[in-house]
Amino acid sequence: MFGREGRLVLVNGQYRPVVPAAPGRAQRWRLVNGCTSRVLAVRLEGHTLQQIAQDGTFLPSPAPRQQLVLAPGNRADVVVQPDRAGRFTLIADPYDRGSGMGGAPASTGPVPLATLVVDGPAAVAPALPATLPAEPPPASATATRSTSFRMGMGGMRGGRGDAMPMSFTVDGRAYDPDRDDQIVAAGTVEEWTVTNTGPLAHPFHLHVWPFTVVAASDGRPPLGVPQDVVLVPPGGWVRLRIPFTTHTGRSVYHCHILDHEDAGMMATITVR
Structure with missing residues (x-):
């Protein structure tokens, strides 16, 4: 588990x-x-x-x-x-x-x-710079969307076809590579609320399109820069701002606990 x-x-x-x-x-x-x-x-x-x-x-x-x-x-x-x-x-x-x-x-x-x-002779280290070349996040979103990581009691099968005592799903569905789970219009900036209905923290990972964390239910201060993995607290949520402005195509998002991903906690996303 x-x-x-x-x-x-x-x-x-x-x-x-x-x-x-x-x-x-x-x-x-x-x-x-x-x-x-x-x-x-x-x-x-x-x-x-x-x-x-x-x-x-x-x-x-x-x-x-x-x-x-x-x-x-x-x-x-x-x-x-x-x-x-x-x-x-x-x-x-x-x-x-x-x-x-x-x-x-x-x-x-x-x-x-x-x-x-x-060990060894001492030296004087230069001071760290006061500012760094951070990429500015998008100022606003043009659409909103929600998705959820869910755990439940068994009956499901993992990515290798093995029987699993627990189910690990996204929006109540196990991963299917032939299904389009999220379809996004290219050129838009979306704000996603990713919820975690289970009792364990799950790291959310989105391929291809970095996101900026806007807020989290546990009150942690956002970093304010693009990232691609964020920990979603148990029974909580994170809100992400995602610019789908650089690439089109098909990819996935998933829990980065790889045993959970393999058990079905992964979904597809198509940007077109």
Whole structure:
């Protein structure tokens, strides 16, 4: 139900690797959550992460983060500014994804990911820029639309034809590659409300057309820049502004917990 998390979390294919650094010499890290189901609430001991980009697009200005939450599929660029020698652990803290149908919480203990080892002669790092070349979001929408991720008790079959004890659907229907679920007029800007009727958080991912989060039911402040994965809270919603102005064609949107996607929580979208 929660999706497979596995016993180990690897960084670049390695178990708890060492990242060398020198005092005062800033490093740019691109953090990619390539896990099947695990949400990573990342922090670096003794340091503030300066986030400069989300899902491949710049933020308006560097944003200091004591912890950075990455759903499966999320990417974030951060600048690490070590200011003293020592060993500092990059950690994924427990993250409450919600509860199962039986009420059991889905959370894990702190997971060490890597160790930043700072040593050598000190240097003076240049200051971060005050502004970044962020892409401005569309000012308004010309149409609205709603879609929902839903979980239910079984009887359904997954993408490989395996019987599933739970059903995972979009708008109550399992994925069918031959069905057009959403048809959008090219050149329009739409505002979508994506709801999550179930007890678990689901990361919404739309291919091809980046979106800007306008609001979320849990009150998190929007980043204000295009992204392509956003976590929809249990029993909640997110509101997205999507410009369908760059490409036409057919693609998909889905839950980025890949076990849920494979079980049917995916839908098609055609822009023409």
